[in-house]
Amino acid sequence: MPDGSMKLRGRVRVVLGDNIDTDIIYPGRYLNITDREKTAEHLFELAYPEIRAGLQAGDFIVAGKNFGCGSSREQAAAALKFSGVGAVIAASFARIFFRNAINLGLAAVVSTEAAAAYSAGDEIEIDLVAGQIHNLTQGRTFPSAPLDPRAAELLAAGGLVLYLKAKYQQQGGIRV
């Protein structure tokens, strides 16, 4: 979180269904792009190219069950993050995607209720630590899975690389 508050505010860009797979999020043909910022150019390119066109920084993607199923490709999480997506809210996540998102510093928020009730355009505030999602447009609040302390630490650091970098800088660049 830029301000360290563990609260995110933004607009629901789109509400997607169940089993949004990694090929939908980021097509395999672009896996040789290893520059993370550039992955953003191909977000949802084959299936939903229109999502990226209207995306504003901080927007949320809402989806059903098993978001990010399929490949371990980290570019799926990177493309979301570097397109400016503030968080993905889903009824559930595939496990590798979930870990990739947190490791890259992208919030992945589990809420069955929110995934079912929200609409594109809704204004949302997520309190990651308390585990609450306020829909300011609808005036409704739903619970979300509170962020695991380990995940909170990684998100606060801006992802695993920055977290480990800081850790080893403190240790003088050696393993202890």
Add this chain to the structure above:
Amino acid sequence: MGMTLAEKILARASGRERVFPDQIVIARVDLAMSHENADLVRKSFLEIGLDRVWDPSKIVIVFDHRVPAESEKTATTHKAVREFVAAQGIEHFYDVGRGGICHQVLPEEGHVRPGMVIVGTDSHTTTHGAFGAFATGIGATEMAGVWTEGTLWFKVPSTLRVEAEGEFRPWISAKDLILHLIGKLGAAGADYRAVEFDGPAIRRMSVASRMVLSNLAMEMGAKVAFTPVDEILLDYLRPRVTEKLDMIAADPDACYERVIRLDVGEDLREPQIACPHAVDRVKPLSALGEVPVHQAVLGSCTNGRLEDLEVAARIVAGRTVHPRTRLIVIPASQRVYREAMRLGYLETLVAAGAMINPSGCGPCVGVHQGILAAGETCVSSTNRNFHGRMGSKDSFVYLASPAVVAASAIAGKLAHPESIVKEDQPCLMEA
């Protein structure tokens, strides 16, 4: 109360007496595998700032996704990884022409043993559960953390146990069993869970067939998927592994989240097909009607092994691939390639009109060597049929067993092998 295989391995790897589902443990990693995405891992690792990886002898890198390099971009990636491998002293590196598909190369070259904790930057790393290893996929950044620390946190998974009995009908194989199960449980049916396959029908299977189960369990979300550590497995491992082999097994009183029982003869009366665009959209072949196919792909980490090429060769022998269809065959590794050559399978396949691709992932991941055009349909022995996976977003992929792929190539449409080969020959399933 006893422990499941996943619990046992994680307890050992985290230095605990025992562990319980949902507990978070930090486990030591025994093997860390990457393919071309080692380049992404390398970049993250260098950003973290340490000079040396934690243990170069525990890292294996296999080029398979784009072999040989299909573009200058990939050639540059390959080159950067080669240089890193040399600089870090990573000995277990399988370059173009030396290995094949990572999940085939790892066990074939003796890197995998029962009881190990293996992570790979590829979702189908679950394949190594067929060797009794706790093996799972992770992302590139997480792998950079493993290269740095040699450990990783895991949430201990609960376990689904699948017990299969009965005899497979002719032409029905492990692929049909796992597709049927994915159809039944759904794409998230085993999400975050371990799966243990056991029972007489599994214990009779070859190691190659068991790998199909562990590989495709990923498509129902499994974190790891084991088949039994038994004599058939040890016979495979002994010539390849010098270390002592551990006959690890779940305790008889282990606690399972759910037990699923199948009779492979009764429940699998005909080939199972995963229809576009989801692996859990599974139907029996007869429910599909006439589906013309433009391309048939036999290969991948799921089904590109010797027994897969054998059954295909048996079906196409003396026949010709249908004029509207292209048959692409990809041996899973250089070793499989040579053995299939020696045994004449490749000769038979090529004589029928197949094109043999180099050992690697080929068109499965949609980058080269058999991309589909809009409106085209493919029957494939691979593991994913997602929207646009193999090319155009307006193409269609049906997943099936090697026998169905071969039969469909001859028929030019989805076909049961028994419609091509009249004699009642059993599929090569037994070890």
